[in-house]
Amino acid sequence: MCLARRNLSPKSRRFLAIGNLCLFFGLTLSLFDKDLGLHHPAIYNGVRGFLIGISIAFNIGAMRSARNCHETQP
Numbered sequence: 001m002c003l004a005r006r007n008l009s010p011k012s013r014r015f016l017a018i019g020n021l022c023l024f025f026g027l028t029l030s031l032f033d034k035d036l037g038l039h040h041p042a043i044y045n046g047v048r049g050f051l052i053g054i055s056i057a058f059n060i061g062a063m064r065s066a067r068n069c070h071e072t073q074p
Helices: 010-039 041-067
Strands: none
Touching (some): 010 041
16 A cells, blocks of 8 residues: 555544654664663564554554545546
8 A cells, every 4th residue: 555645634644653763762772772772682582573563553543544545536
């Protein structure tokens, strides 16, 4: 499903931005795996999983609310 950001409602845009930021931070935590992962592996994996899970939820929420948006015909 391709979402044209121009046609999205403000709520959908916010959900998409928050979801993408959470995905970015969740995936970039793997760059710091050697420092954080060695000393506190449970907390590290928990935070990473939480951020990726929140990202999935917000991106699905953006898709669901975008489905309710109607495109304006010029």
